[in-house]
């Protein structure tokens with residue numbers, strides 16, 4: 130089996146003011162020596178300050194979105210180069226909240242991912258089905274089409290991370306069962322291997338996201354093709370995210 134480094138990624142979404150930088154200081158102090166890779170994606174307004182706080186530590190900082198264009202007349206948007214310039218090493222792309230709230234298509238997510246890779250950022254590309262799609266028995270078909278449409282051919286094991294986030298499990302407290310997670314993660318792994326070959330397909334990390342908490346993390350991380358988590362609410366507090374990191378380190 131390919132040795133994939135586990136990744137604990139936090140997505141602060143539209144939460145966080147300067148005062149919350151103390152949570153990052155606490156996280157670095159308590160879990161800076163974790164064996165898992167650590168990433169926090171704060172709102173764009175905090176990237177530069179957070180990157181300064183994290184400088185010299187194992188904690189990496191990422192953005193939550195970027196524009197596909199390098200620069201230009203796109204009011205309110207942020208380019209991959211700007212994220213990099215502010216100190217980000219990663220960017221989340223195609224989160225379901227952007228797919229739904231900003232009508233981002235797979236093609237748009239793919240273009241953004243290509244822009245991120247061109248700037249040397251690691252792209253965390255999100256996929257996931259709605260409750261309606263799951264109940265219609267379309268989960269694997271939806272994930273396959275999102276993967277095909279959103280992940281560029283240039284993806285490598287080092288430059289792209291996939292995050293499986295069932296939309297119905299995000300912020301709801303409803304976690305997918307380990308059987309459901311296993312089915313989707315195994316399918317994603319098989320599709321990555323079929324498309325990118327053994328080395329890249331087996332080397333790419335696949336995270337689970339959706340109501341991951343310290344109390345359910347160990348069970349989720351015991352699933353074979355789960356290489357870490359993309360955590361929303363529980364990443365806002367160092368104590369909670371630290372509990373998830375500890376569970377990932379122990380898995």
Ligand SMILES: O=C[C@H](O)COP(=O)(O)O
Nearest residue numbers: 140299300339340361362
């Ligand atoms: O990006 C993170 C996910 O949307 C999960 O959010 P959550 O942990 O608050 O459910």
